[in-house]
Amino acid sequence: MASFREKNGSWEYIVSAGFNPVTKKYEKITKSGFRTKTEAKHAARRVEEELKEGTYVKESKKTFGEFTEDWIAHYEKRAKVSSVRARKIAAKRLLDEWEHYPISNVTMSMYQQHIDELSTKFSRNYIDSIHSTGRMIFKHAEKLKVIKHNPTNHFEMPRMVKDEVTEKVVEVENFLERDELMEFLLLVKNEGLRNDLVVFTTLAYSGLRVGELLALKESDIDFKTNEIRVTKTYYNPRNNKREFSLLAPKTAGSVRTVELDPFVIGLIREQIKQLKEEKMKYRKVYNDQGFLFVDQEGFPMPIKMVALRLQRLMKIMNRDIEEHKRKHITPHSFRHTNISLLIEAQVPISEIQRRVGHTDINTTMNIYTHMTKQTKDQAANLFSSHLSDLTAKLR
Structure with missing residues (x-):
């Protein structure tokens, strides 16, 4: 049964919450600030009903920052290192706003307004990441009964407004056409540094x-069938060659076997032969873990090194091309290049999906829409030829 008392001109209720087996004490729930005793009675009755039904939530006084720190510690035990890093980056945008604010005081309106504001500064993908992180934090708070109401419920993603003129100016195709790839790989053959030819050829x-x-690793190559087995991915966010880790691939579909051209398998054979010589030459410092693409101490090449090597080569390749006509090519561009060439070769979409490890075929289809110019022209010509008789009669 609740009791009431007048305090400093307002009313307060005191509700017995029963025996707490954790603290070994009988607890009370109090709240003050009611203008009248009747208001306090109505509020106390709601609390008593929630206690009876087991739905009562004693909202925490923890700040959003304190709870997010707890949540990250919880999340780290259940997710990959790369996922944790991405969540921390996204959570920073929420911490900037509410780090010292009580988590239980964040409302739906506040949450929606903050994401709306962020949407004017960042890309759709980044906003998706921020919201996904926010939803996970508040859902965990709801699960632990730290908050009564989840402010991410009924959230509506804002419409992303883009400057169409700006987009057209900066839009550059992010893969190489067949003839451009040939030019690039010939350049790598003649002017590439150690590992460049085998790295970029294998990527393409x-x-x-x-x-x-x-x-x-060498153990991932089957020289009898000309196949490579993809079972792991290299992770090194700080680009320190000694601090890398191996993670599970991006998705379940990313674990796969990929058939390679005998020429590429031949390059890998030569790479292994060269590595054996280097292991002997640098045996005092060589860190042999069986990796194929390594520096002279046996550590895998950091991704940043691959990107810098590529920048060097693209600078040479583009020296006679006007700056606004140059393509922005990154190591990931060779993945899109490969998919585009598979499409040109009329490989079925389902087989392309399997080779590149897309779990969702829509991902493959989205890249399909960015086919090479040659394929687009070929499609148009085939269509025109197919309807040539009809077109002649309509003229």
């Missing part, structure tokens, strides 16, 4: 993500 011919490539 396999469609592997760069992290999957750098995680490859």
Whole structure:
């Protein structure tokens, strides 16, 4: 039964919450600030009903920052290192707003307004990441009964407004056409540094993500069938060659076997032969873990090194091309290059999906829409030829 008392001109209720087996004490729930005793009675009755039904939530006084720190510690035990890092980056945008604010005081309106404001500064993908992180934090708070109401419920993603003129100016295709790839690989053959030819040729011919490539070991190559087995990915956010880790691939579909051209398998054979010589030459410092694409101490090449090597080569390739016509090519561009060439070769979409490790075929289809110019022209010509008789009669 609740009791009431007048305190400093307002009313307060005191409700017995029963015996707490954790603290070994009988607890009370109090709340003050009611203008009248009747208001206090109504509020106390709601609390008593919630206690009876087991739905009562004693909202925490923890700040959003304190709870987020607890949640990250919880999440770290259940997710990959790369996922934790991404969540921390996204959570920073929420911490900037509410780090010292009580988590139980964040409302739906506040949450919606903050994401709306962020949407004017960042991309759709980043906003998705921020919201997903926020939803996970508040859902965990709801589960632990730290908050009564989840402010991410009924959230509506804002419409992302983009400057169409700006987009057209900066839009550059992010893969190489067949003739451009030939030009690039010939350049690598003649002017590339150590490992460049085997690294970029394997990326272009396999469609592997760069992290999957750098995680490859000699044991992943089947020289009888000309196949490579993708089972792991290289992770090194600080680009310190000694602090890398191997993670499970991006998705379940990313674990796969990829058939390679005998020429590429030949390059890998030569790479292994060269590595044996280097292991002997640098045996005092060589860190032999069986990796294929390594520096002279046996550590896998950091992804940043691959990117810098690529920048060097693209600078040479683009020296006679006007700046606004140059393509922005990254190590990941070779994955799109591979998919585009598979499409040109009329490989079925389902087989492309399997080779590149897309769990969702929509991902493959989205890249399909960015086919090479040659394929687009070929489609248009085939269509025109197919309807030539009809077109002649309509003229």
